[in-house]
Amino acid sequence: MNGDKVFFGLSRAAGVFVLLLTLGIGVFLAVTAVPALRENTANFFTTQQWLPDANPPAFGIAALAFGTVMTAIIAMVLAVPVGTGIALFVAIYAKPTLGKVVAFLVDLLAAVPSIIFGLWGLEFLMGNMIGVSAWLDTWFGWIPLFANDQDVYTRSIFIAGVVLAIMIIPTISAVTREVFVQTPQGHVEAALALGATRWEMIRMVVFPYSRPGMISAAMLGLGRALGETIAVALLLSALFEINWHITEPGGNTFAANIALKWNEAGSIGLSALVASGLVLFLITLAVNMAARLIVARKRDFVEGH
Amino acid sequence: MKTTKTVMLTAAAAASVFALAACGSSGSNTSSGNSNIDCASGSIKASGSSAQKNAITDWINAYQEACEGATIDYQANGSGAGIQDFINAQTAFAGTDAAAKDKDLDAATKRCASGPAINIPMVGGAVVAAYNVEGVDKLVLTPKTLAGIFSNKITKWNDPAIAADNQGTKLPDANIVQFHRSDSSGTTANFTDFLSQAAKADWTYEPGKEWAAPGGQGAKGTEGVTSAVSSTANSIGYVELSFAQDQKLKTATLKTAGGEVEPTSENASKAIAEATVVGSGNNLALELKYDTAAQSAYPIVLVTYELTCEKGLPENQLGLTKSFLTYTSSNDAQKQLTEIGYVPIPDSLLTKVQDAVKAIS
Amino acid sequence: MNDLTSGLKRRRATDKVATGVVYLTALIAIIPLVSILIVVFSRGIAAINAEFFTSTMRNISPRREGGGIFHAFIGTLEQVGVATLIAVPVGIMVAIFLVEYGSRGKLAAAVSFFVDVMTGVPSIVAGLFIYTCFILTFGFDRSGFAAALSLTILMLPVVVRTAEEMLKLVPMDLREASYALGVPKWVTIIKIVIPTALSGIITGVMLAVARVAGETAPLLLTTFMTQSLNLDVFSGPQAAIPTFVWDQIANGTNPSMDRAWAGALVLIVLVAVIYIVAKVLAARFAPKSK
Numbered sequence: 027m028n029g030d031k032v033f034f035g036l037s038r039a040a041g042v043f044v045l046l047l048t049l050g051i052g053v054f055l056a057v058t059a060v061p062a063l064r065e066n067t068a069n070f071f072t073t074q075q076w077l078p079d080a081n082p083p084a085f086g087i088a089a090l091a092f093g094t095v096m097t098a099i100i101a102m103v104l105a106v107p108v109g110t111g112i113a114l115f116v117a118i119y120a121k122p123t124l125g126k127v128v129a130f131l132v133d134l135l136a137a138v139p140s141i142i143f144g145l146w147g148l149e150f151l152m153g154n155m156i157g158v159s160a161w162l163d164t165w166f167g168w169i170p171l172f173a174n175d176q177d178v179y180t181r182s183i184f185i186a187g188v189v190l191a192i193m194i195i196p197t198i199s200a201v202t203r204e205v206f207v208q209t210p211q212g213h214v215e216a217a218l219a220l221g222a223t224r225w226e227m228i229r230m231v232v233f234p235y236s237r238p239g240m241i242s243a244a245m246l247g248l249g250r251a252l253g254e255t256i257a258v259a260l261l262l263s264a265l266f267e268i269n270w271h272i273t274e275p276g277g278n279t280f281a282a283n284i285a286l287k288w289n290e291a292g293s294i295g296l297s298a299l300v301a302s303g304l305v306l307f308l309i310t311l312a313v314n315m316a317a318r319l320i321v322a323r324k325r326d327f328v329e330g331h
Numbered sequence: 332m333k334t335t336k337t338v339m340l341t342a343a344a345a346a347s348v349f350a351l352a353a354c355g356s357s358g359s360n361t362s363s364g365n366s367n368i369d370c371a372s373g374s375i376k377a378s379g380s381s382a383q384k385n386a387i388t389d390w391i392n393a394y395q396e397a398c399e400g401a402t403i404d405y406q407a408n409g410s411g412a413g414i415q416d417f418i419n420a421q422t423a424f425a426g427t428d429a430a431a432k433d434k435d436l437d438a439a440t441k442r443c444a445s446g447p448a449i450n451i452p453m454v455g456g457a458v459v460a461a462y463n464v465e466g467v468d469k470l471v472l473t474p475k476t477l478a479g480i481f482s483n484k485i486t487k488w489n490d491p492a493i494a495a496d497n498q499g500t501k502l503p504d505a506n507i508v509q510f511h512r513s514d515s516s517g518t519t520a521n522f523t524d525f526l527s528q529a530a531k532a533d534w535t536y537e538p539g540k541e542w543a544a545p546g547g548q549g550a551k552g553t554e555g556v557t558s559a560v561s562s563t564a565n566s567i568g569y570v571e572l573s574f575a576q577d578q579k580l581k582t583a584t585l586k587t588a589g590g591e592v593e594p595t596s597e598n599a600s601k602a603i604a605e606a607t608v609v610g611s612g613n614n615l616a617l618e619l620k621y622d623t624a625a626q627s628a629y630p631i632v633l634v635t636y637e638l639t640c641e642k643g644l645p646e647n648q649l650g651l652t653k654s655f656l657t658y659t660s661s662n663d664a665q666k667q668l669t670e671i672g673y674v675p676i677p678d679s680l681l682t683k684v685q686d687a688v689k690a691i692s
Numbered sequence: 693m694n695d696l697t698s699g700l701k702r703r704r705a706t707d708k709v710a711t712g713v714v715y716l717t718a719l720i721a722i723i724p725l726v727s728i729l730i731v732v733f734s735r736g737i738a739a740i741n742a743e744f745f746t747s748t749m750r751n752i753s754p755r756r757e758g759g760g761i762f763h764a765f766i767g768t769l770e771q772v773g774v775a776t777l778i779a780v781p782v783g784i785m786v787a788i789f790l791v792e793y794g795s796r797g798k799l800a801a802a803v804s805f806f807v808d809v810m811t812g813v814p815s816i817v818a819g820l821f822i823y824t825c826f827i828l829t830f831g832f833d834r835s836g837f838a839a840a841l842s843l844t845i846l847m848l849p850v851v852v853r854t855a856e857e858m859l860k861l862v863p864m865d866l867r868e869a870s871y872a873l874g875v876p877k878w879v880t881i882i883k884i885v886i887p888t889a890l891s892g893i894i895t896g897v898m899l900a901v902a903r904v905a906g907e908t909a910p911l912l913l914t915t916f917m918t919q920s921l922n923l924d925v926f927s928g929p930q931a932a933i934p935t936f937v938w939d940q941i942a943n944g945t946n947p948s949m950d951r952a953w954a955g956a957l958v959l960i961v962l963v964a965v966i967y968i969v970a971k972v973l974a975a976r977f978a979p980k981s982k
Binding site: 029030032033034036037038039040041042043044045047048049050051054055057058107108109110111112114115116119120128130131132133134135136137138139140141142143145146149150151192195196199200204223224225226228245246249250252253254255256281284285288299300303306307310311313314315317318 | 703704706707710711713714715716717718720721722724725726727728729731732782783785786788789790792793794799800802803805806807808809810811812813814815816817818820821824825828829845848852857876877878879881899902903905906907908909912913933934937938941956959960963964967
Binding site: 076077079080148149178180181259260262263264265275285286287288289290291292293295296 | 381408409410411412414415434435438508513514515516517539540541547548549550551555558562
């Protein structure tokens, strides 16, 4: 009985520790951010420049927020369907041995350091993507997003988004795969026995059952895309302006900016970077809350049936 | 046949054992290799400027080879971070691309137990316009055309402004692909300082560590700009001389009031000699003269300093710091800089540097 | 009749298209993934030799070939090892709290929410936190241990989540059978529940290890780079494979670039080995319940 109490106490303490740790991250970042925010002479949310060590300090996160969200959206648009496709392939379509090999390859990529993604993006992908960007410009240039007035197609938000997509595919497909595998076999067989094609079975049984897990997987990927640092820092041309032409050089993100400015930052500069880190933390927090809400609703919906 | 082989092998083995023994003795006996190093032992940390990284690394290697009991770790995390590390007493000295002053110097002095913090010039460098244009082996630029190219006003290689200084060279009718640094950097600060002084009318942007001009593309780090230039046709970017030499990039000749000058270590050293000391006492903060008209002086230079305590370094850091800086400011160590594309501190200034190092206690 | 067959045809066609799309997405994704592996292998192999594994970068000029990764290899093993030693027990305890004790409580709901929040903490923010808290506020030096702490923050939520999922999968009957025999709850958890869930937990831990072993950003803020070997994870400068790669790239010379790619290759192979070993171990120790 006594052992039970101690064990319960330990596990409860571990839970409380996680709680305090997360709060601690927010608190420490906030405290460190205060000096810069106090001395900032520009609007922190709308300014498109970053001169915290100038006299007087003037910096804002508008361009960073735009670049972060934009690269993450591009990454999600590309990675969610492809990641789900891989997961379906591994969990349902492929023969077990082939599935295992593909799963292994994909998992391996989760371990490639982000610098290498960055280098690969610079040396291999960027050259090969010029054609794609130019094609988008030629045929879809009437959509402002794809227009390119400079006729230079490198070091853009678009390319960073593509590299991010490749980086988060392993995360998304690994989690989705696990969820797909857990679909109750009885339901699957019942659907097939009723004459459903494989695709119909997936749509009617696998997807509804897995939806909360699929959303978690997407959010996990989104979190990684929002916070990816080194690869983006290597790829982007890092401009402090909001440019909707996503195939032109430019763009910047919270995380990349920290890596690019950290080296030469003075005391106010460091504090300003921590402030931007805090915003990034709050954004990921908001994304997670949203995901939880959606998942909770869907779960009620599925279980309510 | 077989015997000769064995004999040779034995001889080789004996020789290597002998060599190893010689190596072993060099640690305790400071006379091998660099005979003039007065060794200290222990370990210290330093951090800062990435512009001097490869020079410092070579010096550390030479020092550690001569002094077996010593370990010096230099983390090239940037001048700003280096100064912060020094202020927070994480390191024994900081490498910085620009002399620490005002608030930073005050904070650094506070960190030293009993004396002022001083900037000691140690490694010179040249910032060069590296370009990649096929068929153009010599390119002459004036500060004015350089400012035009990097502010996106001159956009074609065969622009009349460039052609005027390059009679007889066939310049292509191609767009100039311009690269600058996307990270904050002392190299950018020196380059834009130069432009704003030597081409006042054409460079209207704020000089500083952040690139402020429109157009072009940013790449991270000198190595990023270097590899971007070497892999992109019709491109130009500003990088440090040592990196351009390593990657065998072509570099532009600069046309100043003193005539056409090639970016070499010797020519850059002449420009550093024109600088004036603006610090007081042993604080050798310099003001560079970017618009120098001196004969064959290459004016786009940067000087990196070591920031440390003149007095009041902790006892366990003092000996090794002083010994190492004594070595790096020696004539021998400075001479090595030329070989790797860095710029030695000119003699007139070097004696002051050596005196400042002597004063560390 | 006609309607029926045409409907069936359409459904079959849709199924075929779907199959095609699934194969296509798999192919689309595999191309860049394989391309990265090929690039890393072909460029990394140039500097790989016995010396690369057994020596450090001490006294190796950036312009020279040679030198090795030994110091960084040890650093990564120690840092990731310490992070695992902290994150796994704490993570499993949190999962036990959530699954076995706190199912409907308010505290459990809060903890569960904050675990999700932690999952989203970007690695650079984890690094910033350790830098501002552990180094600036508490005044510790940068060290391998500081790096391990930042990696712990990244590993912890992954461990909690996978352990939680795996504990949930353990059938209730098992627990009840044990209680019926008069075994206390905590002994049941340790002797019955955890062993049953172990193989899944190990896989999760390995994925977490793979995830953090290649992290660069937090290490740049929390460790001090060195070219020499340092066995002491708790004090002094210590290298790691990602920072080794970062450092070599910054040198900008060709021999250094070769070393950088070789370092990346070593990291990938290292993770692959850990991954395979874990899978084998997990398969061997899994209870033969199925």
